[in-house]
Amino acid sequence: MTDSGDNGKMSGRRRFLLVATSVAGVVAGAGVATPFLRSMMPSERAKAAGAPVEVDISKLEPGMLLTAEWRGKPVWVLKRTSEMLDDLKKLNDQLADPNSERDQQPPYAQNPTRSIKPQILVVLGVCTHLGCSPVYRKDIAPADLGEDWLGGFFCPCHGSKFDLAGRVYKNVPAPTNLVVPPYTYLSDNQLLVGSDSKESA
Numbered sequence: 001m002t003d004s005g006d007n008g009k010m011s012g013r014r015r016f017l018l019v020a021t022s023v024a025g026v027v028a029g030a031g032v033a034t035p036f037l038r039s040m041m042p043s044e045r046a047k048a049a050g051a052p053v054e055v056d057i058s059k060l061e062p063g064m065l066l067t068a069e070w071r072g073k074p075v076w077v078l079k080r081t082s083e084m085l086d087d088l089k090k091l092n093d094q095l096a097d098p099n100s101e102r103d104q105q106p107p108y109a110q111n112p113t114r115s116i117k118p119q120i121l122v123v124l125g126v127c128t129h130l131g132c133s134p135v136y137r138k139d140i141a142p143a144d145l146g147e148d149w150l151g152g153f154f155c156p157c158h159g160s161k162f163d164l165a166g167r168v169y170k171n172v173p174a175p176t177n178l179v180v181p182p183y184t185y186l187s188d189n190q191l192l193v194g195s196d197s198k199e200s201a
Contacts, residue, residue, distance in 0.1 A: 052194035054186065057120065065136045067125065070181060070193045074125035074133060076153075077191065084138075084164050085118055087150040095167045097177055104128075105180035106196065114165040114180055122183050122193065123166040125153075129174040132157040138164075153178070 053075070055068045060079040068075045089112070092098040100110050108116055115121050127134050138151035153162040161169040166178030183193045192198065 050194070052192050055191040055193055056189060057191055058189035060120075062119075063138060068193060070124075075181060075193050076121070076123050076125045076136070078121040078123075078136070078164065080113075080119050080121060080164060084151065085113065088112060088163060088165050091150065091163050091167070094169055095163065096170045096172075096175075098167060100167065100177060102176050104177045106182050108196075109180040112165070114167070114177070116183070116185065120191075121165060122191065123178040123180055126179070127155040127157070127160050127174055128168065128176045128178065129155065129158055129160050129172075134160065134162065 050071055053068055053070045055066070055075070055077060057066065057077055057079070060066055060077065062079050062081045063084070064079055066077045068077065097104075100114055105114055113121070114123075125133050132155050134153040134155040136152075137154050149161070150163070152164050153166065155161070155174065158173040160172040160174035162174070162178055163169070166180065168174045168177050181193055182196045183191055184196050184198055186192050186198055
């Protein structure tokens with residue numbers, strides 16, 4: 001026959017082992033669940049990828065193109081010269097959507113220059129055909145891109161052409177004009193790309 005003291009000791013050990021095992025199980029479960037739950041939450045980098053981006057245009061010279069990045073896509077900021085702006089008026093007959101009637105820009109950029117300020121163009125540098133990145137070509141011999149070429153963006157992948165307002169030419173693979181992202185001016189020399197509101201800065 002066992003002593004009641006021994007029963008008490010055994011019972012205490014069992015309780016201790018039960019509690020210790022339960023605690024270890026909870027800790028292990030939390031250890032497994034935490035990475036899983038974290039994987040379902042967006043990372044800081046992913047959050048930042050969609051956040052508005054400030055772009056300094058203070059050093060942008062006439063005719064110069066600056067490239068920034070927003071949501072993992074190139075954003076082109078082009079400072080157009082007076083001659084470039086004059087050339088835009090000559091191309092309407094050669095463009096598929098000269099008046100920007102398709103929804104490829106915010107309402108404030110649905111104008112002949114597709115911009116808030118005529119001199120500054122802001123567009124995504126992504127061809128609307130298959131997502132390639134066109135190249136900026138302002139001074140090209142007519143034999144290269146045709147007699148009608150007055151400068152703009154050319155996609156070497158499949159031959160799509162866009163003018164200096166990002167409007168697509170007729171009879172090329174790209175179906176629509178380049179996209180104008182939402183943007184605003186924080187100052188004369190500072191753009192906020194990705195938002196129409198200065199409060200997002």
